[in-house]
Amino acid sequence: MATKLTEIARQAGVSVSVVSRVLNGDPTVRAREETRQRVLQVAKDLNYTANYAGRALRLARSNALALITPNVSSPLFADLLAGATEAAEAANYTVLIGLADTIAAGSDTLRRLVGEGRVDGFVLQRHDDLSDQALESLVANDARVVLVTSRTPGRRGSVILDDVAGAKLATQHLISLGHKRIALIGGVPHSDIARRREHGYALALHEAGLRRRESLVCRLGYTPEAAESAVEILYAGTPRPTGVVVANVNGAIGALTALRRLGVDVPSEISVVAYHDEWVAEHTWPALTTVKMPYYEVGAQAVRSLIDQLSGKPAQDIVVREPPPQLVLRSSTAPPKEP
Amino acid sequence: MATKLTEIARQAGVSVSVVSRVLNGDPTVRAREETRQRVLQVAKDLNYTANYAGRALRLARSNALALITPNVSSPLFADLLAGATEAAEAANYTVLIGLADTIAAGSDTLRRLVGEGRVDGFVLQRHDDLSDQALESLVANDARVVLVTSRTPGRRGSVILDDVAGAKLATQHLISLGHKRIALIGGVPHSDIARRREHGYALALHEAGLRRRESLVCRLGYTPEAAESAVEILYAGTPRPTGVVVANVNGAIGALTALRRLGVDVPSEISVVAYHDEWVAEHTWPALTTVKMPYYEVGAQAVRSLIDQLSGKPAQDIVVREPPPQLVLRSSTAPPKEP
DNA sequence: CTGAAAGCGCTTACAG
DNA sequence: CTGAAAGCGCTTACAG
Numbered sequence: 229m230a231t232k233l234t235e236i237a238r239q240a241g242v243s244v245s246v247v248s249r250v251l252n253g254d255p256t257v258r259a260r261e262e263t264r265q266r267v268l269q270v271a272k273d274l275n276y277t278a279n280y281a282g283r284a285l286r287l288a289r290s291n292a293l294a295l296i297t298p299n300v301s302s303p304l305f306a307d308l309l310a311g312a313t314e315a316a317e318a319a320n321y322t323v324l325i326g327l328a329d330t331i332a333a334g335s336d337t338l339r340r341l342v343g344e345g346r347v348d349g350f351v352l353q354r355h356d357d358l359s360d361q362a363l364e365s366l367v368a369n370d371a372r373v374v375l376v377t378s379r380t381p382g383r384r385g386s387v388i389l390d391d392v393a394g395a396k397l398a399t400q401h402l403i404s405l406g407h408k409r410i411a412l413i414g415g416v417p418h419s420d421i422a423r424r425r426e427h428g429y430a431l432a433l434h435e436a437g438l439r440r441r442e443s444l445v446c447r448l449g450y451t452p453e454a455a456e457s458a459v460e461i462l463y464a465g466t467p468r469p470t471g472v473v474v475a476n477v478n479g480a481i482g483a484l485t486a487l488r489r490l491g492v493d494v495p496s497e498i499s500v501v502a503y504h505d506e507w508v509a510e511h512t513w514p515a516l517t518t519v520k521m522p523y524y525e526v527g528a529q530a531v532r533s534l535i536d537q538l539s540g541k542p543a544q545d546i547v548v549r550e551p552p553p554q555l556v557l558r559s560s561t562a563p564p565k566e567p
Numbered sequence: 568m569a570t571k572l573t574e575i576a577r578q579a580g581v582s583v584s585v586v587s588r589v590l591n592g593d594p595t596v597r598a599r600e601e602t603r604q605r606v607l608q609v610a611k612d613l614n615y616t617a618n619y620a621g622r623a624l625r626l627a628r629s630n631a632l633a634l635i636t637p638n639v640s641s642p643l644f645a646d647l648l649a650g651a652t653e654a655a656e657a658a659n660y661t662v663l664i665g666l667a668d669t670i671a672a673g674s675d676t677l678r679r680l681v682g683e684g685r686v687d688g689f690v691l692q693r694h695d696d697l698s699d700q701a702l703e704s705l706v707a708n709d710a711r712v713v714l715v716t717s718r719t720p721g722r723r724g725s726v727i728l729d730d731v732a733g734a735k736l737a738t739q740h741l742i743s744l745g746h747k748r749i750a751l752i753g754g755v756p757h758s759d760i761a762r763r764r765e766h767g768y769a770l771a772l773h774e775a776g777l778r779r780r781e782s783l784v785c786r787l788g789y790t791p792e793a794a795e796s797a798v799e800i801l802y803a804g805t806p807r808p809t810g811v812v813v814a815n816v817n818g819a820i821g822a823l824t825a826l827r828r829l830g831v832d833v834p835s836e837i838s839v840v841a842y843h844d845e846w847v848a849e850h851t852w853p854a855l856t857t858v859k860m861p862y863y864e865v866g867a868q869a870v871r872s873l874i875d876q877l878s879g880k881p882a883q884d885i886v887v888r889e890p891p892p893q894l895v896l897r898s899s900t901a902p903p904k905e906p
Numbered sequence: 907c908t909g910a911a912a913g914c915g916c917t918t919a920c921a922g
Numbered sequence: 923c924t925g926a927a928a929g930c931g932c933t934t935a936c937a938g
Contacts, residue, residue, distance in 0.1 A: 277683040282915030284620035306640030344616040621931030
């Protein structure tokens with residue numbers, strides 16, 4: 229545990245330089261194989277792990293990065309985190325989690341974290357409400373950031389889902405069941421994520437030769453409550469939809485609640501398909517048909533991309549297309565009664 | 568950002584010793600007020616933050632701690648994390664998150680984290696399946712651990728919920744509605760958490776003069792699937808329950824699914840109350856009556872307790888009783904049809 | 907009241 | 923092939 233390099237050196241009968249070089253696999257070390265083995269053995273016997281602070285101080289690098297998110301409490305985020313953690317581990321990095329609500333816009337928490345050398349960079353998932361401007365004020369002109377899920381004009385360094393393909397797939401599913409009046413319960417208007425999903429929805433309608441009606445599109449956001457309101461608005465207007473694409477699974481759960489309250493049966497009177505799959509989708513009533521997106525890969529890619537950036541490579545804007553969006557059929561979708 | 572102590576010293580025209588002492592509020596510093604102010608001003612102007620590695624190396628302390636959990640993807644955990652984060656921040660600590668599944672039993676990940684000085688200690692939430700033995704193998708005889716939610720004989724240092732009171736409250740709610748045949752869908756038998764909750768259930772029955780029937784108690788665990796099985800078993804036997812306490816909200820969601828499949832109406836034919844409140848409980852059908860437990864406080868207490876322990880105070884075993892368990896009435900409970 | 911200096915554990919250019 | 927030494931940025935006992 230608390231073994232030090234000098235202790236290994238002493239027991240192996242060599243200098244600390246050699247120990248350090250052998251342990252780090254320094255290619256310039258041309259120690260005799262015998263010496264090398266002895267050092268390795270002693271280190272193993274003593275259960276040596278390099279002191280983190282010593283190394284960080286010397287290297288001016290923490291080998292840690294922070295994942296900042298507005299919402300840890302989602303299975304979606306858990307996937308992202310798992311991907312990020314594994315990619316980080318593979319590169320010998322540690323992941324630190326920051327809650328975005330602790331980080332008020334305009335605060336310097338992020339700058340401090342890297343300023344004091346706690347982390348080398350960030351993977352940042354912004355809140356839907358965080359404007360491009362507020363985002364910039366947080367990260368300033370700092371290049372040590374990779375945006376995740378969302379991107380913003382004028383800043384390179386992002387890893388996002390293929391939202392167009394995902395939303396298109398969801399919409400096409402309803403189309404293939406025979407639906408013609410398909411509503412969209414989408415995100416807030418200024419969100420780039422929401423815009424991409426709406427684009428996928430529009431694309432599917434267009435390719436099927438279906439008319440896109442503005443009255444069938446609601447842009448109130450991804451919370452259950454927002455989706456409840458959206459359903460009420462949709463049902464107050466005419467023509468009513470026979471199917472609805474909800475651009476987020478949480479919203480879909482709210483939509484089911486609202487439909488139940490209105491006495492509308494799913495799926496016989498209206499079909500509901502949600503963007504994103506998570507375990508509760510199996511346990512709603514009826515169980516939700518969803519489109520599953522590769523969150524794990526987004527997390528992993530983001531970390532890899534950040535580490536590349538830290539090592540000086542130019543920032544990339546990546547769309548994760550593998551594995552592709554996948555339709556998970558459950559019980560909330562069916563052909564329309566009167567097509 | 569990358570300002571150093573020497574730079575401040577230079578600009579303020581004093582030695583680094585003075586700067587360090589002033590900035591750390593060292594009481595032995597008897598610098599002139601004027602000097603003190605000048606130093607503070609320069610530090611502020613330069614936006615100084617102490618280099619983390621330098622300090623950690625010198626102090627042999629990372630001021631970081633790890634929160635290890637089997638499951639980040641739960642609003643429950645989010646509360647715990649929020650509590651832990653705020654308490655940590657107040658004490659100038661950083662919280663690092665570890666996923667327990669990355670940490671195989673018998674692995675030395677934990678020991679390495681403290682071995683290399685990345686963190687000073689742990690808050691550890693064990694998985695239900697992790698035996699006392701496996702737990703010990705992970706943390707060894709390390710005192711820098713506070714167990715959270717669960718405890719284990721022979722190890723001090725834990726912060727748990729008042730499971731007895733919580734489960735008792737849930738059971739009493741059904742009793743007060745007039746139920747007499749009340750089932751328990753509990754955790755796995757070897758879990759201390761499960762035992763406490765079962766105790767609370769038994770206590771409520773006992774105090775109400777109701778008979779406790781072994782055939783009405785299932786101990787399959789907290790997953791939705793386990794609870795589905797439990798419902799099937801309960802409905803295969805006689806007498807059937809008119810009410811059921813599910814010792815975890817995820818289980819309750821599974822129970823609702825199983826009851827729906829069996830064609831049993833909730834709450835007219837059976838009442839369901841869940842231990843733990845979270846947002847989906849509002850959106851199930853019917854909406855779940857739950858008992859809300861103080862998770863935030865558990866997280867905060869655990870961190871405070873760990874920091875105390877690190878500073879040499881004896882390890883404590885704490886039960887969080889404030890705020891007390893709280894019944895959240897929704898639509899899944901009602902008086903029995905035939906009492 | 908303030909400063910010079912040692913040392914935390916590491917890596918790496920340099921010397922031999 | 924291997925070692926002595928400097929230095930990363932900090933804190934703190936010690937000296938004056």
